[in-house]
Amino acid sequence: MIVRTWTAADACGNIATGTQFITVQDNTAPQITCPANVTISCESSVLPAVTGALTSTDQCGTTFNSYTDEVAQPVGCNGTGTITRHWAAIDGCGNLSTCNQTITIVDHTAPAMACPQNITVDCSVGISLPSPDRRS
Template identity: 40%
Template sequence: FTVPADITINCEQDPNDLTLTGDVTDEADNCDNTLEATFTDSTANGTCASESVITRTWTLTDDCNNTTTLVQTITIQDTTAPTFTVPADITINC
């Protein structure tokens, strides 16, 4: 099978959304045609509170318990600058 490509997403996006992070769609085996890839995640904290790195280990096991694993890295970053409103200009008396 082909593991989804490594990806960087913004912190408000859902890393469990496989339409965003990618899914395995090309499972193949010489004897088993009912394969379904599964994954487990290991998360490490990033440099700020809303950042992290997910190591997603994809596993494919056939009916005879032959297993293949591949790894995808999902980096979650905060790439949105903060916003604020500046008070209106005023004139004051000295």
């Protein structure tokens, strides 16, 4: 709050004073830029340093940025799916701006596998085949 005292005087020496109270209100939410939607591999980090972070500004001071993640159940392969990241920026007066970012997690890596050694067997002998060694 700003308090301003006004004084007026006329030619006869009469003086009048008055006090003005000025209240500054911030009813404007911060301006934000949401990070772009991204697609990453399942080995990648989902931290904002990798997927992008919210930027915000406020005309009356600093902002506090935060996020929460809503993780969809994996679809198909293990570790793939989507994350909806809900971003928020709030200023010192409680004004809030929000936006959402979609992070899609995909698996394009083929599994690795080691096949057993080639073998030669006699057709009169029972055959026992080893199982392949599957590595993912």
